[in-house]
Amino acid sequence: MTGDMGADLRDWIGKTEVVEDILTPGLVARFNATLDRDSATAIGAPAPELIHWCLCTDTIATNALAQDGHPPRGAFLPPVGLPRRMWAGGEINLLAPLGIGDIVTRTSEIENIVEKAGRSGPLTFVTLRHKITSDGRLAVNERQDIVYRGHVANAQGAQTPPPAPMGTHSTQIEINEARLFRYSSITFNAHRIHYDAPYTKGVEGYGGLVIHGPLQATLLALFARELSQRPFSRFTYRGIFPAIGTGSLTLHASSEGNEMKLWTAFGNGPVSMEASAGWE
Template structure:
């Protein structure tokens, strides 16, 4: 199917190769707030301690002036990411490789590069996938490599936004844990990541404009829960972690973490009780 006339794929692909750099320090206070948000009980963080897993998502977030945010709370389109003319933007998934632990006090330098832009047609219409590569280093040593996929899509109807027709209930793993994801946790995570996307904290906007039944649980928040669960079950943090968003989860749902060892790796997922897979993930240890 040809791309819509308003979607100039060649212009969007001209963003491939564009880079931006940012740096931030993992301060003891940031770690303290991160641990408090996730109810991680540990001593007051000291310089040199291993930092919490995926705290890198809280480092050097874009600090766009409030007046320059679009209606949905994201920065206006253009700049580092291509100006995709589709109204909905979501984090579709990531593949991460860890070659060492980030530590409290580290100055982390991140280089991000637009690696690909592709248009596809899905069940809900036109989809535009933007692939971004991130490398986070400390003192010149790359410790976290990530390939992130962002998906842009057309506006949803109420039915499309709240359900995935025909989806089967998620399979129970060998290991299972119920987790309460409260509105304060969503707010705190948005604050930690400086994420103004309104679907995560503005219920009126989420329900009336984007037609969700409630506030949407962040993809990286779910990934953080799953990665920590994998590290706990495996006895140490994995060296590789891949996650993919499948269907949305909302703040009015009690969610479950599922995990099972399979072929030397660990398969994980999130789901509401008796609901379909919301996020699938895989952890591996070198």
């Protein structure tokens, strides 16, 4: 198993990284403004769910970024030889709320690396484990799945799955260039597929700007919180089909006992991301 730098990728399993940040009222205000929502921003108040993706972000110098806008491989993440990198899914256990004003520390570990053969070519899956403390207490235990794949002429696939079903509850949020830019900004994400349409179409093979997977997951998590009116303890999510372009993104939800099934669909398209929120 080798990457483009000739390294044995399995040697990267167990590698760790520790990053520290401060959850400021300003970040919460920018998070709320990006998503058109309201919540407390005072010191000591609980922060919104999944705002931790806006903390402890990569701070690689701009002139060191790769062509696609990602940090170069071989720093913390392994030097996988496949060019395209995407969030595939993950599971988040919320043990305590992050407190506004708290020092937040994220300890990350590479748990596993697996190479597979997909229908469109080779795939490499990297599993990360993030443990996040807020003011010294463990608040989030997260598994994050990243997938690497090769370039393809049509990144959306040759066939479009059937339209997404309707949920018991649904709501729409307008996705435009400004919202995509703002979410990239608060997560310090320079991946060009979210803001550079010529690159996205000409190099990565998408039909337009790509709606962030983490943005969709965050919207679903906050939708679950709004519907239930109580904090959930577990949230899982998985990317199914890319959501491309600007327009209406529909959030769907249906409850099943102590679990809520959630999914997104762009326009009249197929399920883009599926998720579940659980109360234990």
